[in-house]
Amino acid sequence: MRHRLRQLSFLVLFVFPVIVFAGNYDKGLLWKIEKPGVAASYVFGTIHLEDARVITIPNIVKKTLSQSRSFTMEILSSPQDDKLAAMAMVFTDGRNLKQVLGNDLFKEVAKVAQKNGMSESSIMPFKPWAIMMLLSLPPPKTGLFLDKKLLGMANAKGKPLHALETMEEQLSIFNEASMDDQIHMLRETIDDYEAFPQEIEDMIRAYLARDLKTLLAISKDKIKPGDRIVEKFMTRLFEDRNHKMTKRMQVRLNEGNAFIAFGALHLAGEEGVLQLLEDKGYRISVVY
Numbered sequence: 583m584r585h586r587l588r589q590l591s592f593l594v595l596f597v598f599p600v601i602v603f604a605g606n607y608d609k610g611l612l613w614k615i616e617k618p619g620v621a622a623s624y625v626f627g628t629i630h631l632e633d634a635r636v637i638t639i640p641n642i643v644k645k646t647l648s649q650s651r652s653f654t655m656e657i658l659s660s661p662q663d664d665k666l667a668a669m670a671m672v673f674t675d676g677r678n679l680k681q682v683l684g685n686d687l688f689k690e691v692a693k694v695a696q697k698n699g700m701s702e703s704s705i706m707p708f709k710p711w712a713i714m715m716l717l718s719l720p721p722p723k724t725g726l727f728l729d730k731k732l733l734g735m736a737n738a739k740g741k742p743l744h745a746l747e748t749m750e751e752q753l754s755i756f757n758e759a760s761m762d763d764q765i766h767m768l769r770e771t772i773d774d775y776e777a778f779p780q781e782i783e784d785m786i787r788a789y790l791a792r793d794l795k796t797l798l799a800i801s802k803d804k805i806k807p808g809d810r811i812v813e814k815f816m817t818r819l820f821e822d823r824n825h826k827m828t829k830r831m832q833v834r835l836n837e838g839n840a841f842i843a844f845g846a847l848h849l850a851g852e853e854g855v856l857q858l859l860e861d862k863g864y865r866i867s868v869v870y
Contacts, residue, residue: 606857607794607849607856607866610794610868610869611789612625612646613625613869615859615865616864617865620838622838623840624646624841625842626643626646626732626842626843627846627847627848628843630727630728631720632722636786636790639728639731639732647732647741652743652834652840653843655729655842656729657746658744666749666750673707678706679691679709683710687765694775699721710768720779759815767812767815770806770809781800781804794849797847821853825858828862
């Protein structure tokens with residue numbers, strides 16, 4: 583369960599995708615960010631998985647991180663944050679998952695959860711959004727996700743560490759959703775569950791090809807036309823956070839020679855971080 587919490591700490595790359603694409607930034611994971619009078623910094627798009635193919639970090643990325651002045655990621659998770667996440671994921675008002683879902687949907691959820699190694703009794707305390715997140719990701723094996731591996735490298739080099747968000751901010755995106763919205767999203771997850779392994783594999787291949795355009799296209803296929811609930815969460819998960827992260831990384835960019843890592847789907851799009859940085863006067867160029 584600890585590894586599951588670590589995985590949730592970064593949220594997921596592919597539950598609520600961005601569907602708007604800006605063609606300027608269609609391929610690349612490592613980008614150089616330049617502005618006159620300041621040493622160049624770099625942003626790197628990650629994928630929040632522990633698959634051996636994606637945690638094999640390219641030499642150019644290693645070199646860039648090694649030579650950087652500081653390291654910044656989405657959040658810096660601590661044991662206290664893990665406890666906070668654990669508390670946020672479960673009901674504390676006497677309700678349980680079966681009560682809020684109803685018997686029929688709960689049985690469907692329990693059947694799928696069993697395939698992920700979770701018993702009916704173990705899922706009972708969880709809120710619908712938490713079960714949705716757990717079922718949307720492959721069961722963790724090692725807990726060594728790409729973001730965490732980068733963090734370890736930065737730590738080993740003695741880099742100053744910074745975060746773009748707090749655990750509370752990330753959790754609030756889901757925890758503040760209405761119960762009806764949470765149930766809707768969980769139902770969609772159950773309906774799509776059998777397709778997840780292939781979708782994840784397709785996204786890994788696109789990521790390894792540094793193909794942001796294909797990543798976004800794969801994600802777009804998951805959105806049902808007119809699904810207002812998903813659209814609302816898409817805005818909170820990506821557009822709102824893109825603006826917030828862009829604003830907060832200004833301190834590091836002004837210092838210069840920063841290495842900033844976050845989910846690759848935050849890079850592209852008309853409201854993506856790269857476009858937002860360009861709008862602020864930065865020169866953006868692909869490195870890898």
